[in-house]
Amino acid sequence: MKVLIPSALRSYTEQQVWVEAAGDCLGEVLDDLDRQYPGIRFRMVDEQSRIRRHIRMFAGGEQLAGLDAPLTGTTELLVVQALSGG
């Protein structure tokens, strides 16, 4: 599937906005991303496998609640970084 990378993480993807990754659930897709772009997963997901506070993931117009969210048949995953604060 295609994965939309937010600007803050494009240093890992050589500034590519869209990249390809595979997996049947969110956790597998993020693992595949990390294989291709080492370090990117830990910036989005903490060591307890929780999606970090200002990161949101969307597929098919729905926000994904956790790493076990199924993505079978999904063609696009949107990773969104909330920008806030001074």
Place this chain on the structure above:
Amino acid sequence: MTQTPSERSLLVATRKGAWMLREGGGGDGWAVDGPHFLGHVISHLMLDPRDGRTLLAAARTGHLGPTVFRSEDGGRHWQEASRPPAFAAAEGGEGRAVDQVFWLTPGLASEPGRWLAGTSPQGLFESLDGGDTWSPFSIVNDDTDYRRWMGTVQDGTPDGPKLHSILIDPRDPAHLIFAMSGGGVHESTDGGAHFTPMLDGLEVVEGFDVADPTFHDPHCVRRCPSNPDRLYQQNHCGIYRLDQPGRRWQRIGRAMPSEVGDVGFPLVVHPRDDNCAWVFPMDASSVWPSTSPGGRPAVYGTRDGGESWQRLDGGLPASQAWWTVKRQAMAADAGDPVALSFGTTSGELWLSDDEGAHWRCIARHLPEIYAVEFASTGTGVAA
């Protein structure tokens, strides 16, 4: 690149990135190199004194997870740690997660590649490969007592409870000390297999149990290079000195002027004189403005182990300067005379070449300064 012994560098970590200042250029005699990591929160930027060229930066952004960046060429190129500090995964995802890497301590000369790091929330981590991969270190992160003493995020400082002031005894790498805000000061003599609170003589906020480490808030602890048995501490409740193997801290801040008080965040020590230390007092009255008392900033120094203190404000603003200097934002070099530097939360970097007697501003308009470190003379830090 060649540096003469007279060249110095200052490493400045801020809320919005890192800067390095090199003596010998610019309008104030210091050339500014940066920003590095613009937009990242940099809690600490440290040079490895063992090789004089490796830099580690403790980084996060406001919206991404924490990490450590590493440079082997004095900051020209940076690489992210392949395994940043992280707590062990817990069943059910209920465990703690590192929010920021806060403090970096290089190992001894006899331990090439070793670093220790303190985090928020309180955690202790070790790298044995120059900061590339990190693992939980010692019993502290998961010990039942220590977890209780660490409290929760509700109990810590406004931007998160922290483990800091990691001190390795230069005579014995198994002799370790660290401090937690909150959670007290702790010592190990067996390389971290066991730690013991060292609280005797320290005060806590009135009404709380002085015997419970939870209520202790050390802001900064330093060991004297010239006498490793002597420790100084700036605490939420005063300035203290401890001469080991003694166990009881003495509140040397009692000798500070009463209108100034003895509360602040940073404390630095002289490289060769264990009777000499400097602090940057703040207003700790009422709601804790944490600004210079009376809007008149000053460093205070002692040359007799805390028996007396001298106000050192030559060149600093005489009024209406409401500065805050954080616990890592003051440093002393190894020169003779000793140079001192501090950075303010309003983004000014000040330098004294004469042990605090006279001050000059060498950079302003920086973001909120979190940490200041001198890079040893003759090292490879340069742009």
